[in-house]
Structure formats: structure tokens, C-alpha cells
Amino acid sequence: MRYKLRTGSLAWLIHRVTGVALTLYIFLHLYVLSHLKDPEEYKALMGMMRNPLVRLSEVGLLALVIAHAFNGVRVTLLELGLSTRLQKPLFWTAAVVGAAICLAGAWVLLGGGH
């Protein structure tokens, strides 16, 4: 369907895609944690987590979480009765604040703090 993408539909599209990605991530996360039963295996896995590529994908994961959470809050507030006039400003505010949090998170996750 070729239809003009506007702020609201862009937000919806991002929400859907990040939602599916995060649901799939639950599998990976619980798979990693299931190795807690064996200290050696767990330590080996955690050693892999120091790989810069894995660190980078953790930043990507943070971005997915932030995008989904912020837009979820936006839609919930709008459904609770916040004026439609605010739907676009809210999206752009969330985008800017979210990007800032992602940058700060990247600093920590990529080891800038240590």
C-alpha cells in the first residue's frame, strides 16, 4: 500500500517492528540466563559478552526498548485523553529524549565509564 507516511503512522510502524523484535529477544535472554545452572558455562557465556560486537548489539537492544517504551507511554497517554494536538510534539520529544538516553547508555555499555 503506497500511502503517505506521517508522524502517527511512523510511530505505529516503529512500535510494531520493535515489539516483534523485543518479543523474539525474550528467547535469547532466557536462553542465556538458563546457563546459570552451570557456573562454568555461564562464565564462558559472560566472557563472550565482552566482545565489542555483542556490546554494540546491546546498545541496539537498549534503543529498541527505549523506542517501544516511549511510544507505548505516548499512546497510553493519548488514549487516556491527552489532546490529539500533542501526538506529534510528543513523538518528537520522545525521539530526542530517547536518543539522549541511548547515547548515555552507549557510553556505559561500551565501557566509557570504566
Next chain:
Amino acid sequence: MENYVYRIRRFDPEKDAEPRWEDFCIAMRPTERVLDGLIRIKDTLDGSLTFRRSCLHGICGSCAMKINGRNALACQTLIKDVPLLTPSSPSCGHRGAAEKAAAAVSKGVIVVEPLPALPVIKDLVVDMDPFFGKNRLVLPYLINNEPPPERERLQSPEDQHKILQSITCIMCGCCTSSCPSYWADKEYLGPAALVKAYRFIGDTRDRATEERLEKVAQIQGVWRCHSIYNCVEACPKEIDITDHISKLKRLAVKKRWKRS
């Protein structure tokens, strides 16, 4: 006068297996409306071009179509307000001297298509039956079995104000056919029918709120709305449709918990 290319999605069920694109070059004043161009094309270039129009003043809702990627009434969209596409070698100019002259220096392309997600009958004419069918499902009439007063059932100006926006709906179909939820599932009631439901649920003279809420608070009713706002962007009457649907969602939640 400026030159424009109308790139029109055409379909003749008697000749075409698939819809096709056709370009028309015409001279127009930027303050004219997209519909003026369509009427001029039909009058001077191709009499077989088929589209609906009636009042020409944004009241009948007949000329709803997709103009450069967004739904709108052709009679309410000025040429100068259409975000023009850059002309990519228009294939027009074969219908006489006037069109050849207009093809020379074009200001841009106006893409005109039928409303999305509704069956095309011919050219820009779509079958509105699926759309009106959804409307019938929400009981779009006043229900009140109390004995009628001597004169009419009165409504205070304040009470009327609560449903003022939803009353202005002209049922053109711009909203429902712009909704990604409707594109995915044609059984979804869609924004127009939900606004119609709100118009009677919010009417203080109506007595069938429960019954109507039962119809709209369904999986393929209000819960299919994901606050995408395409409907609000498309509505030629500037109805805050998503806000109306949100109110129905909240009302459904309240009723559900009062009942149990």
C-alpha cells in the same frame, strides 16, 4: 495558468485486466481545485474518465480519492496545496495541440488514485458497500422507546455540543480507507463507523448505549484502533476521530467494570 501532469490510476473492467496509469497534461490556475482538473480532463481530453462528484463544495462526500498519497476530497484540495511530485517524463500530449502545449513545461505531477482498500468499479469510482455496511452494524439511528413528548425530543445546546464534531461526518470514506488496521482486516469496523457509534452513544436522547457499545467494544471494533492518526490527517471535516475512538475505549472499560 501553470501546466500540470495528472497521473491517474485507471481501470475499465471491460477492457483492462489490471489497473494502469495514464498521464494527462493540462493548464490550471494554482488556486483551482484538483476536481476542476478532473472535470476539465473529462470535458476536453477523455470523456471516458470516470469519477464521482456531486456538490463540489465538500458536503456530499462523493469525490473522496487518494491525491499524491493521501486521502482527501478532490473538491477541497487546491492545486497549490498538493505536494507536487517532480515531473518524470510525462507520457501525455497525444490528444491535440492544447495538451501538447501543456506537456512542454510542467510544474509537477499530481497523482490521483481511487480510495485504497475498497474494490474499484471503474477508474476513480470505488464500491462503497463494504464501507456503508460497517456503518449499518453500529445501529446508526436514534433509539428511544420512551413515549414521545408532545413536540420533539429536546436537546440542550451543551448536550448537542458534545456530539457536534461527530455529527459533521459526511461519510466520504477518507478515514476508513486510510487506516492501516482496515487495510489489514476488512472486517474491522473502521473509524467512520466508530465515529457514527459515538454520535449516538453521546446523544443524550438515545437510550441504546449498552447495545451499541456491545457492537463496537469488540476485537474487530475499537480495539483494532492503534492510534495511528491517519484518519485524523485525512478527515476533510477535521473531526478528531482518534479522540472519539479513545473515548469509546474508556467508556467500554468503565461499563465493563460497573457491570461485574
Next chain:
Amino acid sequence: MKGVAGWLFQRVTGVLLVAGLLLHFLVMHFSGPEKIAHTVVLERISNPWWKTFDVLFLSSVIYHGFNGMWGLAEEYIRPEGLRRAAKASLLVMAAVLYAVGIYIVTLR
């Protein structure tokens, strides 16, 4: 009125998840790498308060994620048989994930 509870619960779990994730990220991922060391993690899950949090968090995540996927199946998969199959497999996946999650939380 069908779908009221599902819609409302998606919002409620969503809000819980925002709060939970904040805690989750701050405690486990932004407080130094030693916070996810094996002994530290096992000690944390043995704490009844953390256990309660983990079960609530796990339940919210799985409900929210799979209710969302359920909605996508309802909306996009039109052939009824295929839709039913997709929904059934979503249920199985959710159940397996929940079992694995509970197993992890009750390791100690």
C-alpha cells in the same frame, strides 16, 4: 464486550514493564559488570523480594509480548486455519518461555 480486559491489561503490563525495566537496567546493567557475575546473580535470585519482582516482571514481559503477537496474528493472518495454528503456536511458545523463566528464577 470482548477484548476490554486484553486491551486494559496490555496497558497495565506496559506500565509495569517501564518501571521494571528501569530497575532491571539500573541494577543489572548500569552498576558495573560484577552485578551479573554468577555468584551475585544467584544470591540475588535467592532473595524473596527479588524473586517476587522477577516472577512479576517475567509474567508481564511474556503477557505483553505474546498478547502483542496474538494481536498481530488476529490482524494480519486472514486464512482462519493458519490464524488458529499461529495462535496455538504462540501459546505453546509463551508457555515454554514461562516455564524456562520460572525454572531460572527458582534455581536457588
